[in-house]
Amino acid sequence: MxxxxxxxxxxxxxxxxxxxxxxxxxxxxxxxxxxxxxxxxxxxxxxxxxxxxxxxxxxxxxxxxxxxxxxxxCDCSNLSREVISWAILLGKRDFFELMGVRGAIESSSLRILFSRKDISDNEWENLVNSLKKSWEKMVGTDSIDVFIAEDYGFHETIIKYSNNSVFIDVYHTLRSFMHEEIKRSFTSAAGNHLDKVHNEHASILRFIEEKKPEKAYEWLSTHLENIDERVRHSFSGYKKQ
The missing domain is CATH 1.10.10.10 (Winged helix-like DNA-binding domain superfamily/Winged helix DNA-binding domain)
Known part of the structure; x- marks a missing residue:
């Protein structure tokens, strides 16, 4: 009516x-x-x-x-992801809430990845090789910008292979918005923090390659918790200046 x-x-x-x-x-x-x-x-x-x-x-x-x-x-199948992206960019945002969204996407993508029944051995090999390339570039660079780009690339690869296009689009938006704060946290971190990040990614990669979902998820959770702690520490130091 x-x-x-x-x-x-x-x-x-x-x-x-x-x-x-x-x-x-x-x-x-x-x-x-x-x-x-x-x-x-x-x-x-x-x-x-x-x-x-x-x-x-x-x-x-x-x-x-x-x-x-x-x-x-029109066919509005793409509309929901556009609305979400614009809401993130234009709405009132709490940075750590967005960190939580990022973590939820990464965690869910890993779960979905391991639950996929249609992924071939060749696809899995391509996934592992892509993750290895990102990890090797992270370890081999002295540039924070390259390090951050490959860090995001590592997680984007997992999201890509989860086959959830909405996750991919929203993650790209979050990446753009959060880049400077993430960069500040890495810039202010001591060398041993970067070593921890290297080791966390190496462990996630290892257990994905070995197809051990719970171990991979455990290391991803540890990685996300450490990111949150490092960024909060960076925020605290930045606000005191």
Whole structure:
């Protein structure tokens, strides 16, 4: 049932009505939706408000307007990950909450990786080789920027092989946002901290190669706990300056 719209927050309510019509299946992917004039009559609002709402929906990728053909509902399978990414970038963020999201993605990806029944021996070998390359570059560099890039690359490889595209997209967003704080924590860390990071990655790699999920997960958990501790220490020192 379409509800007549009050005059306050008209555009927002038009958006809400169209969203509801898509959610309840009235408008399905590929369907042609009513014209501006028809929507104006349905919602009982001015045509300019409907036009503005449709522009917003098109910008979000929910609908597509085709001159002379009409307006159609798009396949919005990618919309959820875009919304999550923009929420991270534009919303109120607590850095350590985002650290928790990062850790949850890495942990879940490792669990999913070991639960995959469709991964071939060749794929597993490629996974291990990619992890080894990242680890070797981490150990062999004196550059913090290279070290951090390969650290992220190591974990991104695991996420990639979990075959969860939403995890990958959100992880990329988190990486961009968290880069400077992670870099500060590594820059302020003593050499033995970097040795610990090397050893943690080596252990994760070893148990992935040996296909021992609980051991790999145990070392990943240790690694994530140490990252959290190191970054909190860096935050504390930075705030005292």
């Amino acid at each position: 379409v509800v007549k719209i009050r005059q306050n927050t008209i555009v927002e309510q038009v958006l809400g009505n169209v969203k509801e019509l898509i959610a309840n299946g009235t408008f399905k992917v590929g369907d042609k939706i009513p014209t501006e004039v028809e929507l104006t009559q349905m919602f009982g609002v001015g045509r300019s408000s409907v036009r503005e709402a449709l522009k917003i929906l098109q910008y979000l990728g929910i609908i597509q307007m085709h001159p002379s053909k009409g307006t159609f509902v």
